Amino acid sequence: NFRCRSAFKLLEMDDKFRLLQPGQSVVDCGASPGAWSQVAVQRVNSAGTDPELPRGTVVGIDLLNIPPLDGAHFLPSHDVTDPATHAKLLDLLPNGQAHVILSDMAPNASGFREMDHEKLIMMCLSLMDLAEKILQPGGSLICKYWDGSLAHKLQEKLSSVFGSVRTLKPNASRKDSAERYFFARMYRKPVK
Template sequence: MAGSLKLVCTALQRQWFHTAGCHFKGRTGAEHLWLTRHLKDPFVKAAKMENYRCRSAFKLLEMNERHQILRPGLRVLDCGAAPGAWSQVAVQSVNARGTDPRSPVGFVLGVDLLHITPLEGATFLCPADVTDPSTVQRILELLPGGRADVILSDMAPNATGIRNLDHDKLISLCLSLLGMVSDILHPGGTLLCKTWAGSQSQGFQKRLSREFQNTRTIKPEASRKESSEVYLLATQFHSRKGPGTR
């Protein structure tokens, strides 16, 4: 994580003890526990300070800083985009607003089942199911050249609290996304997707390795330590449908 972000988070942690007390009145034990974690979380505070829509922005910021996933001029498909924090990071990183006249202008398309508040520099397709063939067709129509250079996925199913079941459901969602990659991703492109660690993780990573030249598992600092959440980064996609267009 960048040193400046660490300084921001440290300062915000110090402020927490002065503001937390009023939030706990009349809360149940479970609500009290959730609020304690939420209010003490430096990334929640930092997201407000930096005007990101939620703390998950810092996961992508960190992964992008370490692995150079995004750069000016790239076309990005953000799956499971609501509330739009990853799209915010992508818009900045690919110069989608054209704010840097010296750099190529990228494109960001976000898709989600939920409504997403409009964001300058991004196009949102919502409500829409990214696994629906009609949605895929609309994605291809909206992407410049009909292809994405990077697919981001922070998608997750509604959690049941049963770890193995939730893991299986998320892997199924990831496999559905992988099945669309050949239609959407430009040759040499990148896929970054969230998974929950579990029995099927290794098998899914093997599937990725057949489609991409390189794969790795990432656990960003902004991902809570108690969470089984990890991200799989796959680069250099091997197209099965020819060179595509640019």
């Protein structure tokens, strides 16, 4: 039983691309109420449900509270864009590294489509700083965005550090919504 229907979007994307593997470390950004974390816990075996498989790690972050979940470590009342949160993640992740960053984050919608779009794009861009600190080379990122004029900017940024970037619109995502996901693979640290 999932806490929220959003689980089906991640399940669908993961079934198609086999992103989450047992033993991996996952950071779930904007995790409340915890449905994506539930999926991640199952897929990376972080609750140790299958003792034959390597045990992964799931860390979920949200501004809001997140009810506890076996196999996940939650950072409620934490802002993903805050460097102090990044520092905590470094401590919680094995070797301070994640294989996968998931983001289903969304700002409170103002109802002004362009404004909400821009705000969410800014939040996605901040994930690039997080990636630089914790994402291991070869790692992946899935991030939700609302389609609009700045989407190509985000795609360009992602393409500058990921070997492959594609746009996904899961069937479980309402057809009439602007919601999309970028799926970026094969991370390489930016050269400074």
